[in-house]
Amino acid sequence: MRNLKRAIILWSLIFTLSCSLLATPTDMIYLIPEGYTGGVFILYDENCNTTAETLADGTIIYRIPKDGLLIIKPPLSGGPYNFRYFYVDENDKRTEIKYLEPTFEVRKPSNTNLKPDGNITEEERDTKIFTMNHRRIGFRFHNTPMLLFAFSIGYPKDGTFIYNRTLDRFDKIETEIEKKRQP
Numbered sequence: 001m002r003n004l005k006r007a008i009i010l011w012s013l014i015f016t017l018s019c020s021l022l023a024t025p026t027d028m029i030y031l032i033p034e035g036y037t038g039g040v041f042i043l044y045d046e047n048c049n050t051t052a053e054t055l056a057d058g059t060i061i062y063r064i065p066k067d068g069l070l071i072i073k074p075p076l077s078g079g080p081y082n083f084r085y086f087y088v089d090e091n092d093k094r095t096e097i098k099y100l101e102p103t104f105e106v107r108k109p110s111n112t113n114l115k116p117d118g119n120i121t122e123e124e125r126d127t128k129i130f131t132m133n134h135r136r137i138g139f140r141f142h143n144t145p146m147l148l149f150a151f152s153i154g155y156p157k158d159g160t161f162i163y164n165r166t167l168d169r170f171d172k173i174e175t176e177i178e179k180k181r182q183p
Helices: 004-023 122-127 156-171 173-181
Strands: 027-034 038-043 061-065 069-072 082-086 093-095 131-143 143-155
Touching: 027 038, 027 173, 038 156, 038 173, 061 093, 069 131, 122 156, 131 156, 143 156
Parallel strands: 027 061, 027 082, 038 069
Antiparallel strands: 038 143, 082 093, 131 143
């Protein structure tokens, strides 16, 4: 009987893992106001009444406000996800923003510059805006566990500056949450 329970548990685990590996990713589309640069934060708050737009095919759309902080109910789907980023203008015209995972140099007191990724040219590094550093962050807010996704939008040449500015903003995120929660 004991071996049967172990076998069932093992089979369930293998089945669950294989399903998640074979699952088709859900598209998560982030619509960012045209021209926005800096940190973007999506805070999942169970107590929030705002939900993301979900299309018939399961695509989840997040409309990021001009201040870059969206507080929203968590999605029902558990993943996997295919993240896509777009600038959107006042006519709802979308322009895709490619994702770049920058490679930072080892931080030395005199050197905190961004090392070119290798997948982009020097010209793109200086003249093309990318989405960078998409991260999942867990933290506590008023003793309640919270989940936040954060990413940066900007030129790779400014990657370290934007990343540090985003971290500085995260240090003050509780104040921003409080302001957004006020009626």
